[in-house]
Amino acid sequence: MENVAIFDSPGKGRGLKTTKELWAGDVIFSEASLAAVVFDSLAERICHSCFRRQDKLQRCGQCKFAHYCDRTCQRAGWAEHKQECGAIKAYGKIPNENIRLVARIMWRLDKEGSIVSDMQLTTLEELEDHIADMQDEEMQEFKVDIHNFLDYWPRNSKQHTIDDISHAFGVIMCNGFTVSDQRGLQAVGVGLFPNLCLVNHDCWPNCTVILNHGKIELRSLGKIEEGQELTIAYVDYLNKSEERQRLLKTQYFFDCTCEHCKNHTKDDLKLGGKEVDGVKPSEEQVKEATDYCFEMLEKMDKSRLNGDYHEVVKICEGCIEKTEPVLADTHIYLLRMWSTLSEVKAYLQFFEDASDYARKMVEGYTKLYHPNNAALGMAAMRAGVNHWQAGQIEIGHGMVCKAYAILMVTHGPTHPITKDLEAMRMQTEMELRMFKQNEYVYHSMREAALKNKPMSMMHEPSSMEEGIKNLFHRRK
Ligand SMILES: [Zn+2]
Ligand SMILES: [Zn+2]
Ligand SMILES: [Zn+2]
Known part of the structure; x- marks a missing residue:
């Protein structure tokens, strides 16, 4: 190093x-x-070796728990799974993700020693566990995990002291890193x-x-x-x-x-009021609008979880109409409204609305975030797609370029998302050139393209982005 x-x-x-x-x-x-495991909830949908999401996964014939893309992934994952496989069979049930992760870490360290590569700067022992800081409720769950771990851990594996086991659980409790799928869009597991x-x-x-x-x-x-x-x-x-x-x-x-x-x-920007011609709304007005927004966000989240997207639109647009004149365009609740609306509107194929909201979101983010923040880059990418879908090729191309510049820093040129953006950048650049030469030809081509593949890039709205914002995996 x-x-x-x-x-x-x-x-x-x-x-x-x-x-x-x-x-x-x-x-x-x-x-x-050092080790990583797929979340309990996704155990049958994510490959336990490469952490990709696949429609058809093959099950480990022995434990019937681990799932893999194919034989290649199964073979690649065998060293990590071998002991787990036997332990699950003997235990007769599936231990939770924390227990599976600690067990995988322990097996690995037992086999390879406390430093597994010359790049490793610290041992597990030296990392902090924060057990002394835990609240009662957290402590209860912690003890249950350790109890179950002891039942799960095979007699013929090396035996550890309770202190060592507790320490390992404490370390992953605050330092377990959220592992995402290959595109970085969904949290799928946890690793150390x-x-x-x-x-x-x-x-x-x-x-x-x-x-x-x-x-x-x-x-x-x-x-x-x-x-x-x-x-x-x-x-x-x-x-x-x-x-x-x-x-x-x-x-x-x-x-x-x-x-x-x-x-x-920047605290003043995040929950502040909108200044119009040098006049700011009163503190009470801002507070009232902020509280109302908060209430509507909770309502909106419920509708979104139920997949009731027309209701989401109704709630958000009603709220925005009321609060937009009062709240700053960097108000974090308004930003959440715009972000959700742009996603939902794109899904419902109202591309112009989607692009308007997405643009407001990116403008707000730009005033708040570090210029090379990954979330800003991802938002600009989404806004770029929305504008492209709406046929606003100039802004669309600009947003895609902005996103590309950020992701070259935060993700690097080899990341799958950066590669997507690179392709989008070339596509929008070509279309922009066409647009400047002949607007009519451009628009008829756009229509044909959208008719051919109307659903491309339109994922069902989700809370994925929110999920990835948690760098380290915390128990709910
Ligand atoms: Zn795989
Ligand atoms: Zn197995
Ligand atoms: Zn701070």
């Missing part, structure tokens, strides 16, 4: 710093997991990446982490001077500093003292 060194970060414990100057998009390190556990949090970080072809990559978001601490954001920046601090305290057990929290940077 030539790019980084472990050091004592003031007030944060151990941290990682860079030992050389870095630039936007640099891969500081990439790391394979020891080096990543050393990277501390900052609400305005200088790095980002992305899963690419089975390994995580720590990537630089901009220029970083030699010797500076490397940081990632554990929670989404689209929360007020107070809320971020609360989340960090309850989920990761520390008080954030980053610059943005100390100075409440």
Whole structure:
């Protein structure tokens, strides 16, 4: 590991710093997991070896639990599954994902020793477990997991002390990294990446982490001077500093003292009022609109979960009509409304509405997020597609280019999503040229294209994006 060194970060414990100057998009390190498992709920839909979603998976003939794309994946996953397979058969049921993950970690370390590769900077033992910080309720579940683990763990495997087992559970409880599918759109499992556990949090970080072809990559978001601490954001920046601090305290057990929290940077934009000709609405007006928005968001979420998309549109548009004149265009509740509406409207094939809302979303995000934030890039991509669908090729191409520039930094050129964007960029560029030459020909071609493949890029609206915003997997 030539790019980084472990050091004592003031007030944060151990941290990682860079030992050389870095630039936007640099891969500081990439790391394979020590172990990873598919979520309980997706065990039959995601390959247990490559974590891809497949319609038809083959079941392990022995335990009937593990599922694979094909023989190749099964063979590739056998070293990790071998002992698990026997243990599940003997246990007679399927232990939950936490237990499966800890067991896989233990088997691996028993076999290969506490350092499994010369890239690994820390042992499991050295990582923090935060057991002392746990609340009663969390502690109860924790004890049940350990109890079940002891029943599951085979007699003929190496036996460990309760302290060692508890420590492993504690580590994955706060440091289990959410593993996404190959496109990074859906959370499908949880894994442990020891080096990543050393990277501390900052609400305005200088790095980002992305899963690419089975390994995580720590990537630089901009220029970083030699010797500076490397940081990632554990929670989404689209929360007020107070809320971020609360989340960090309850989920990761520390008080954030980053610059943005100390100075409440951009908090005024996130729940603020709209200024029109130098006049701002009163505090009461803003509060009233904010509370109303919050109420409607809860109602909307319910309808969305029920798949009642026309109701979602009704709730959102009603709310927007009332609150848009009062609330700032960076208000985080309005942004959520616009984001959902653009998704749902695209699904219902109202492309012009979808593109209008998507544009407002991207404009708001741009004022709030770091210019190289991955969520901003993904939003710009969605807005680009919406505009392209609506036949607004100039804005569409611009959005796709914006997204591409961001994802080249956050995801890198080999990531499947960046490759999608590259193709989209070429397509929209070609169409834009055609549009400038002959608008009429362009529009008739667009119509034909949409008729041929009307449903392409129109996924059913979901809360996927929200899911991936949780970097580390937390129990519900
Ligand atoms: Zn596979
Ligand atoms: Zn099996
Ligand atoms: Zn902070």
